[in-house]
Amino acid sequence: MPAPALSTPGFHHITMVSTDAPRTLAFYGELLGLDLVKRTVNFDDPNAWHLYFGHDGGRPGTILTFFEWPHARRGRWGVGGIHHLALGTATRETQLKWKRRLTDAGVPVSGPLDRGYFTSIYFADPDGQILEIATRGPGYAIDEPADALGRELVVPPVGRLPGGRDEAAIAAATCPEPVPAVTEDMRLEGIHHITGITDDIDRADAFYQEALGLALVKKTYNQDDARILHWFWASYDGATVGSHSALTLFGWPGSNHRAGPGAGQMHHIAFRARDDEEQAAWRDHLLGMGVDVSPVTERDYFRSIYFRAPDGLLLEIATDGPGFGVDEPAESLGSALKLPSWLEARRSEIEGSLVPLS
Numbered sequence: 001m002p003a004p005a006l007s008t009p010g011f012h013h014i015t016m017v018s019t020d021a022p023r024t025l026a027f028y029g030e031l032l033g034l035d036l037v038k039r040t041v042n043f044d045d046p047n048a049w050h051l052y053f054g055h056d057g058g059r060p061g062t063i064l065t066f067f068e069w070p071h072a073r074r075g076r077w078g079v080g081g082i083h084h085l086a087l088g089t090a091t092r093e094t095q096l097k098w099k100r101r102l103t104d105a106g107v108p109v110s111g112p113l114d115r116g117y118f119t120s121i122y123f124a125d126p127d128g129q130i131l132e133i134a135t136r137g138p139g140y141a142i143d144e145p146a147d148a149l150g151r152e153l154v155v156p157p158v159g160r161l162p163g164g165r166d167e168a169a170i171a172a173a174t175c176p177e178p179v180p181a182v183t184e185d186m187r188l189e190g191i192h193h194i195t196g197i198t199d200d201i202d203r204a205d206a207f208y209q210e211a212l213g214l215a216l217v218k219k220t221y222n223q224d225d226a227r228i229l230h231w232f233w234a235s236y237d238g239a240t241v242g243s244h245s246a247l248t249l250f251g252w253p254g255s256n257h258r259a260g261p262g263a264g265q266m267h268h269i270a271f272r273a274r275d276d277e278e279q280a281a282w283r284d285h286l287l288g289m290g291v292d293v294s295p296v297t298e299r300d301y302f303r304s305i306y307f308r309a310p311d312g313l314l315l316e317i318a319t320d321g322p323g324f325g326v327d328e329p330a331e332s333l334g335s336a337l338k339l340p341s342w343l344e345a346r347r348s349e350i351e352g353s354l355v356p357l358s
C-alpha cells in the first residue's frame with residue numbers, strides 16, 4: 001500500500017452518552033479529577049447538555065465529551081462500536097492509587113492486569129461505559145523492534161492469559177493507604193487508547209491506514225480470549241508511537257452482534273486535523289476514497305467533518321483550534337453555560353430546560 005499523503009497525530013476527543021449530567025460531572029470531575037472545560041448544549045439538540053472535560057484547557061487527545069440524554073436506553077457494545085476507553089496514568093504505583101480511590105468510592109475495579117505493553121485496571125462509569133486506566137509503559141517494543149512494529153503476529157505468553165495469571169494476587173493488589181484526593185502524580189493523562197470491535201479486521205486495517213494515515217503497530221490476540229485477534233493502530237513514524245493515538249480493535253469475523261447506541265456507549269471518536277487547511281485536505285482525501293463525508297460543521301471550539309468506518313463506527317476529524325478559550329477566559333473555563341451565538345436568543349428557554357449541574 002502506498003504511503004498515505006496525510007496522517008493524523010491522534011485523537012482529538014471522544015464523545016459518550018450520559019443519562020444524568022450532574023452524576024457524570026461528579027464521576028469524571030470529582031472522582032477522576034478531570035477539569036470541566038466547557039458546559040454547553042448539544043448544538044444539534046439544544047435542550048440537552050454537552051459537557052467537555054480535558055486537561056490544560058482542553059488539549060486535543062485529553063478531551064472527553066458527554067451528551068446528556070436522560071431517557072436514552074442502555075447501549076451495548078458490538079461490531080461497529082467501542083468496547084472501552086483507556087485513560088493514561090504514569091506508573092503501576094499511581095494505577096494502584098486509582099484502584100484504591102475507586103474501590104473506596106464503591107466502584108468495582110478489576111486488575112491490575114499485565115497486558116505486556118502496559119498494565120490495566122478496569123471499571124465502569126455510572127452509565128455502564130467500560131473504562132480502563134493504563135500505564136504509560138513499557139510500550140509496544142517489548143516483543144518487536146521499535147522500528148518494525150506490527151509486522152508479525154505476536155502470541156501473548158501464557159502468564160498473561162486466563163488460567164496463567166495469579167488471579168488472587170491481582171485481586172489483592174491495591175494501594176495500602178486511602179486516596180481521598182487526586183494527587184498530582186496520579187493525574188490522568190488523557191486518552192491512552194480506544195478499543196472497538198470490527199467484523200473484518202483486514203478491511204479495518206486497510207481503512208485506518210489509508211483513510212487516517214495510522215500505522216499498524218501491533219498484531220496480537222485478545223488477552224482475555226486468545227481466540228480473538230486484537231490489532232493496534234497508532235500515529236507511528238517508524239521510531240515513536242504518538243501519545244493519545246492508539247486505536248485498537250477486536251476482530252469478530254462474520255459476527256452480526258452489532259453495537260447498539262445509547263447510554264454507557266461511545267457516540268463517536270474524533271481525530272485531529274492541525275488546522276482548517278489540513279481538514280480540507282482530509283475531506284478531499286476521504287471523498288477521493290469514495291467515503292461519504294459531511295460538509296465542514298462549525299462547533300465553535302473546533303470545526304468538524306463526519307464519516308463512518310466500513311464497520312459503521314462514526315468518526316470525526318476536528319481541528320485543533322480555535323479551542324475552548326474562544327468564548328470564556330482560561331481561568332474560568334467550564335464555569336458558565338456557553339451557547340453558540342445563534343442560540344443566545346433562546347438562552348432563558350434553554351436554561352430552564354436543563355437540569356442544574358451544581
Ligand SMILES: [Fe+2]
Nearest residue numbers: 086132193195
Ligand atoms: Fe484496553
Ligand SMILES: [Fe+2]
Nearest residue numbers: 015268270316
Ligand atoms: Fe465530536
